[in-house]
Amino acid sequence: MWYHRLSHLHSRLQDLLKGGVIYPALPQPNFKSLLPLAVHWHHTASKSLTCAWQQHEDHFELKYANTVMRFDYVWLRDHCRSASCYNSKTHQRSLDTASVDLCIKPKTIRLDETTLFFTWPDGHVTKYDLNWLVKNSYEGQKQKVIQPRILWNAEIYQQAQVPSVDCQSFLETNEGLKKFLQNFLLYGIAFVENVPPTQEHTEKLAERISLIRETIYGRMWYFTSDFSRGDTAYTKLALDRHTDTTYFQEPCGYNNYDRAVINTVPYDVVHRWYTAHRTLTIELRRPENEFWVKLKPGRVLFIDNWRVLHGRECFTGYRQLCGCYLTRDDVLNTARLLGLQA
Numbered sequence: 001m002w003y004h005r006l007s008h009l010h011s012r013l014q015d016l017l018k019g020g021v022i023y024p025a026l027p028q029p030n031f032k033s034l035l036p037l038a039v040h041w042h043h044t045a046s047k048s049l050t051c052a053w054q055q056h057e058d059h060f061e062l063k064y065a066n067t068v069m070r071f072d073y074v075w076l077r078d079h080c081r082s083a084s085c086y087n088s089k090t091h092q093r094s095l096d097t098a099s100v101d102l103c104i105k106p107k108t109i110r111l112d113e114t115t116l117f118f119t120w121p122d123g124h125v126t127k128y129d130l131n132w133l134v135k136n137s138y139e140g141q142k143q144k145v146i147q148p149r150i151l152w153n154a155e156i157y158q159q160a161q162v163p164s165v166d167c168q169s170f171l172e173t174n175e176g177l178k179k180f181l182q183n184f185l186l187y188g189i190a191f192v193e194n195v196p197p198t199q200e201h202t203e204k205l206a207e208r209i210s211l212i213r214e215t216i217y218g219r220m221w222y223f224t225s226d227f228s229r230g231d232t233a234y235t236k237l238a239l240d241r242h243t244d245t246t247y248f249q250e251p252c253g254y255n256n257y258d259r260a261v262i263n264t265v266p267y268d269v270v271h272r273w274y275t276a277h278r279t280l281t282i283e284l285r286r287p288e289n290e291f292w293v294k295l296k297p298g299r300v301l302f303i304d305n306w307r308v309l310h311g312r313e314c315f316t317g318y319r320q321l322c323g324c325y326l327t328r329d330d331v332l333n334t335a336r337l338l339g340l341q342a
C-alpha cells in the first residue's frame with residue numbers, strides 16, 4: 001500500500017525525549033502546626049503484603065507492593081466505584097465530579113484485609129482494593145511496561161529480518177493478525193504479502209485492522225501520475241520523506257510540502273522553529289535512516305505516520321497505487337483486543 005523511502009526518527013529523538021523529570025523530594029508535612037491529632041503511620045499486614053498508610057492534611061499516602069503512592073482526596077472521592085457513583089455495566093462515572101467539595105477530606109479511613117474504606121463527611125463510603133490503587137495510581141502507572149518501541153535505522157531494520165505476514169494468515173487467523181500488529185507496534189511499519197492486487201482486497205486488509213478514514217481523497221484511494229488532483233503525489237516527481245494530511249485538524253502526522261504559512265508565532269519564535277526543523281530534517285535525511293523498499297503488486301505496507309515518514313524517488317512509466325488512511329484509535333483497539341499492549 002505504500003512507498004519506497006521510509007525514514008525513521010532514530011534513537012536520538014528518543015534520547016531527546018528521554019530527558020528525565022526530577023521531582024524534588026516532597027517536603028515532609030509539618031503536622032505540629034496543622035493537626036491536633038498525632039500523625040502516625042497505620043501499619044497492617046494484609047494477606048500477602050504489608051501495607052502502611054498515612055492521612056496527610058492534603059493527601060492520602062499509601063505504601064503497598066513496594067510502591068509509595070500519594071492520592072488527592074478529591075481524586076479518591078471522584079474515582080469511587082459505588083453503585084451510586086459508577087455504572088459498572090458501561091464503565092462510566094455517574095458521579096458529578098463538579099459536585100465534589102474541593103476541600104473534601106475523609107472522616108475515617110479503615111483497612112480490612114486488602115480493601116481500604118474511606119468514609120466522607122456526608123457519610124458516603126468509598127472502598128478501594130489495594131491492588132486497584134497500585135494499578136491506577138500515578139506512581140503505579142509509571143512502573144507499567146509501556147508498549148516497547150524499537151527505534152531503528154535501515155541497518156537495524158534489515159538485520160531484524162522482520163517477517164511479513166501472509167495475506168491468508170492475516171485475514172483468517174488471529175495469530176497472523178496478532179503477529180502483524182506486534183511488528184507494527186514495535187517498528188511502526190509492517191508488511192502483508194501475497195495480497196491479490198485489487199482495491200477490494202486492499203480494503204479487506206484495512207478493514208481487518210481498523211475503520212477506514214474517509215478524506216477528500218475518498219475512502220480507498222487509487223491513484224497514478226495523471227495529475228487528477230492538484231498534488232505532486234499525482235505526478236512522477238520524487239517526494240522527500242513526509243507524512244500526509246498535515247493540513248487536517250486531525251492529521252495523520254506532520255509534512256513540509258503542505259505546510260501552510262507560519263503566521264501564528266512572532267519572528268523570533270519562527271527562527272527557533274526553523275532551527276529545530278533543520279535539526280530534525282538533517283536527522284531524517286541521514287542515509288542510514290532511509291530504508292528503501294520496492295513495492296510490488298501484492299505487497300501491502302502499513303505505516304504508523306506518527307513514527308515513520310514515507311517518500312519515493314521520481315519514476316518513469318505507468319505506476320498505480322491504492323491505499324487508505326486508518327484511524328489510530330481503531331488500530332490500537334484491535335491490538336488491545338488481541339492482548340497486545342498498545
Ligand SMILES: C[N+](C)(C)CCCC[C@H](N)C(=O)O
Binds near residue numbers: 223255257
Ligand atoms: C494520494 N494520497 C491520497 C495517498 C495522498 C495524497 C496526499 C496529498 C498531500 N500532499 C498530503 O501529503 O497529505
Ligand SMILES: O=C(O)CCC(=O)C(=O)O
Binds near residue numbers: 239312
Ligand atoms: O507515490 C508514492 O509512492 C508516494 C505518494 C505519497 O506520498 C502520497 O500519496 O502521499
Ligand SMILES: [Fe+2]
Binds near residue numbers: 242
Ligand atoms: Fe504521502
